Amino acid sequence: MSLSPESRRRFLSLVGWTTAAVGAGEAAWASLRFARAPVSYGPPRRFGLGPPERYAAGATVFVEEAAVYVKRDEGGLRAMSAVCTHLGCTVRRESEGFVCPCHGSRYDDDGRVLGGPAPAALAFYRLEKDRRGRLVVDLGRRVEPATKLREA
Amino acid sequence: MKTFLARVHASIFRVGWPRDDRSALKAMVSSIVLHVHAPKVRPATLRFRATWAMGLASMVLLLMLTGTGVYLMFYYYPHPDVAFRSMKDLAFVVPFGKVTRNLHRWAAHGMVVTVTVHMLRVFLTAGYKAPREANWVAGVLLWVLTLALSFTGYLLPWDQLAYWAVTVGTNMIGSVPVGGDFLRELVLGDASVGEAALLRFYVLHCVFLPIAIGGIAAFHLFRVRRDGGLVTSEHAPPDPASVDPAPPTDAAQPKKREARLVNAWPHLVYREVVVALVVTAALAALSLWLDAPLEPEADRTRTPNPAKAPWYFLGVQELAHYSAFWGGVFVPAAMVVGLALLPYLDRAPVALGRTFPRERFRACILFCVMLAFMGVFTVVGTFFRGPGWAFMYWPY
Numbered sequence: 001m002s003l004s005p006e007s008r009r010r011f012l013s014l015v016g017w018t019t020a021a022v023g024a025g026e027a028a029w030a031s032l033r034f035a036r037a038p039v040s041y042g043p044p045r046r047f048g049l050g051p052p053e054r055y056a057a058g059a060t061v062f063v064e065e066a067a068v069y070v071k072r073d074e075g076g077l078r079a080m081s082a083v084c085t086h087l088g089c090t091v092r093r094e095s096e097g098f099v100c101p102c103h104g105s106r107y108d109d110d111g112r113v114l115g116g117p118a119p120a121a122l123a124f125y126r127l128e129k130d131r132r133g134r135l136v137v138d139l140g141r142r143v144e145p146a147t148k149l150r151e152a
Numbered sequence: 153m154k155t156f157l158a159r160v161h162a163s164i165f166r167v168g169w170p171r172d173d174r175s176a177l178k179a180m181v182s183s184i185v186l187h188v189h190a191p192k193v194r195p196a197t198l199r200f201r202a203t204w205a206m207g208l209a210s211m212v213l214l215l216m217l218t219g220t221g222v223y224l225m226f227y228y229y230p231h232p233d234v235a236f237r238s239m240k241d242l243a244f245v246v247p248f249g250k251v252t253r254n255l256h257r258w259a260a261h262g263m264v265v266t267v268t269v270h271m272l273r274v275f276l277t278a279g280y281k282a283p284r285e286a287n288w289v290a291g292v293l294l295w296v297l298t299l300a301l302s303f304t305g306y307l308l309p310w311d312q313l314a315y316w317a318v319t320v321g322t323n324m325i326g327s328v329p330v331g332g333d334f335l336r337e338l339v340l341g342d343a344s345v346g347e348a349a350l351l352r353f354y355v356l357h358c359v360f361l362p363i364a365i366g367g368i369a370a371f372h373l374f375r376v377r378r379d380g381g382l383v384t385s386e387h388a389p390p391d392p393a394s395v396d397p398a399p400p401t402d403a404a405q406p407k408k409r410e411a412r413l414v415n416a417w418p419h420l421v422y423r424e425v426v427v428a429l430v431v432t433a434a435l436a437a438l439s440l441w442l443d444a445p446l447e448p449e450a451d452r453t454r455t456p457n458p459a460k461a462p463w464y465f466l467g468v469q470e471l472a473h474y475s476a477f478w479g480g481v482f483v484p485a486a487m488v489v490g491l492a493l494l495p496y497l498d499r500a501p502v503a504l505g506r507t508f509p510r511e512r513f514r515a516c517i518l519f520c521v522m523l524a525f526m527g528v529f530t531v532v533g534t535f536f537r538g539p540g541w542a543f544m545y546w547p548y
Contacts, residue, residue, distance in 0.1 A: 032338070035338055035341075036337065037337070037341040037348055040342050040343055040348075041346065041347055041348065042342045042343055042344050042346045042348070043346075043452070064453035065453060067452075067453065086323075086472075087324060087327075087472065087476055087480075088319050088320065088323040088326075088344075089319065089320065089459055090453065090454065092455075100455075101455050101456065101457030101458055102316070102320055102455065102458065102459045103469075103473040104473065117472070117473055117475055117476060
């Protein structure tokens with residue numbers, strides 16, 4: 001089979017451009033992978049919250065470093081996120097519920113949305129005790145709002 | 153000695169100070185700075201009305217920002233431990249540090265204004281129509297880059313305002329339904345605003361975006377000349393109501409046009425110097441009179457109330473108040489894409505060089521209304537939003 005010079009030229013040009021496109025694609029992918037940081041030096045996901053006795057019954061305590069509100073009621077302890085589900089500002093405790101200072105989202109005492117642009121209720125995170133019985137919150141693990149850490 | 157200096161001078165400046173038309177033309181093409189211009193220009197393009205001088209003002213501000221920016225880099229450390237201290241040093245220790253930062257800050261704000269008004273002028277005079285479509289798109293890119301430079305520069309002082317404005321801004325990116333979180337972490341280099349984000353914003357602000365804006369600005373200026381110079385009402389088809397009773401013959405026309413050109417030196421260059429001086433003087437006065445704000449150091453655990461973006465993003469923040477994705481991302485992105493596609497979608501008859509011509513009166517009104525809408529949202533966000541982003545009827 002013989003190819004005309006024109007079709008050979010077309011074929012070679014196609015091979016050339018395809019190679020260039022694949023190479024460019026690989027370079028683009030590699031630069032994206034490079035830019036996506038593999039290590040985080042940001043705040044940790046697990047925070048020690050101290051001895052459980054620190055949290056009095058019926059109280060809601062704000063723990064700054066972890067940006068959570070720790071609440072104790074009859075059933076036990078819960079940790080509610082203080083990070084607004086709209087754009088990530090820290091919500092404040094008001095006489096009733098919580099208000100976001102950035103765009104005015106309002107939540108009730110259990111983090112349910114009462115108004116404003118917030119698309120979802122405030123998250124609750126898993127609470128555990130370390131070996132010495134101190135509280136630890138795991139910001140990497142969300143739990144149902146009703147989940148409570150019961151004390152033996 | 154005198155001949156030595158004369159020789160050095162002559163080796164740099166091939167043409168001396170222009171004394172007549174001929175040497176003026178020679179100077180325009182032999183100087184690297186001056187040859188950006190055409191040697192001869194149409195007098196109509198020299199009128200203030202033709203350009204509002206906004207493109208040149210933007211260019212002057214960009215140069216000013218580059219100069220002051222490089223100076224600020226001598227004292228600025230892009231790390232959360234020391235970034236805020238650098239700002240304090242600039243304000244209280246470094247000679248002229250405060251005024252250098254003020255110049256940089258007010259030039260940045262000024263450039264957002266001049267680039268936006270420049271875009272308004274080009275739209276009103278229909279300067280985006282063929283053959284200038286690509287240059288309009290370049291202009292839209294320059295506008296976006298101006299805002300991106302402002303946004304990345306905003307984080308660097310590492311004060312409360314910076315930290316929370318960028319937290320809110322990058323969470324808007326995160327609100328994109330598909331790939332939003334990926335994009336957000338790509339920009340931040342981490343899960344939240346921290347040392348990785350500060351370094352990334354610093355590099356984007358000082359290296360990547362300036363090179364991008366410089367390159368596109370060069371294309372933009374080059375294309376102004378390649379596309380036939382500035383748009384003026386001479387480009388417009390004759391108004392049927394006021395047709396010349398005795399139109400000149402075709403043969404006479406080119407000769408007549410040629411005669412209407414004037415030398416860029418001194419007519420254009422002197423006007424440019426005047427604009428540059430006015431912009432510089434205004435900026436200097438503003439920077440001596442008003443200090444760039446600096447809030448307390450960034451604190452991850454305390455959101456200020458209310459937490460506001462810089463004023464030119466408050467329109468977007470106001471929209472984001474209604475919905476993070478639709479108001480904060482979709483509407484602004486659609487606006488930019490719409491602006492870029494504008495010259496390719498516009499089918500209205502060509503009517504160039506005049507603002508609010510009869511043929512495209514409605515388009516002009518529409519554009520002004522759109523801009524006014526953003527303006528109103530910005531004013532509401534700036535003055536009428538108090539703690540908790542609640543509406544206030546009287547801000548003071």
